[in-house]
Amino acid sequence: MFRKFSILLLSLSFLIPILSAEKVSTIKVPVISPGKPDIVVEKIKVTSQTSQKPGKVFLKIEYWLSNKSSKRISCCPTEAGKNAWKDSPSTNNLFNVRVDARSYPKGRFSKIGGTTTDLEPFEINDRYQLYKYFNVGQTIQIRVIADPKNWINEKNEKNNMKKIIWPLRVRKTFKK
Numbered sequence: 001m002f003r004k005f006s007i008l009l010l011s012l013s014f015l016i017p018i019l020s021a022e023k024v025s026t027i028k029v030p031v032i033s034p035g036k037p038d039i040v041v042e043k044i045k046v047t048s049q050t051s052q053k054p055g056k057v058f059l060k061i062e063y064w065l066s067n068k069s070s071k072r073i074s075c076c077p078t079e080a081g082k083n084a085w086k087d088s089p090s091t092n093n094l095f096n097v098r099v100d101a102r103s104y105p106k107g108r109f110s111k112i113g114g115t116t117t118d119l120e121p122f123e124i125n126d127r128y129q130l131y132k133y134f135n136v137g138q139t140i141q142i143r144v145i146a147d148p149k150n151w152i153n154e155k156n157e158k159n160n161m162k163k164i165i166w167p168l169r170v171r172k173t174f175k176k
Contacts, residue, residue, distance in 0.1 A: 038155040041162040067119035081151030104141040
């Protein structure tokens with residue numbers, strides 16, 4: 001009996017560390033990779049507000065930015081970024097965001113606002129907003145561009161811009 005009990009204890013002493021090691025390996029830890037930051041314009045939302053001017057619509061324009069990387073924005077300036085930070089120390093480690101609007105579909109984009117900001121590693125949905133008057137009955141296209149002056153050397157430069165058309169129009173589809 002004592003022999004069976006000691007074999008059981010010995011077996012358990014080998015199994016417990018193995019089971020614990022398996023459990024630890026299934027825990028998912030975010031992978032921190034050496035690379036570049038990735039600034040992303042996540043979404044844009046346009047909301048009509050009460051207008052104080054006749055013939056004008058007052059719009060609240062909100063947009064969300066993220067850094068989908070383990071890297072700080074300040075890690076990887078381009079030459080333009082280094083020069084800008086050197087020329088204007090108040091913008092050190094920051095990047096610009098530009099908001100443009102145009103009469104859709106044939107108008108030219110012009111700047112209506114923007115900001116200068118920073119994003120921490122893995123920071124998501126950092127929200128910004130601005131307000132602007134437009135003519136009633138006009139279809140407007142809003143464009144948000146993160147890092148328009150290319151101050152940050154990024155992993156993906158193609159996700160720095162997003163556009164939205166206001167007012168949204170639903171296409172009617174007819175069944176045959």
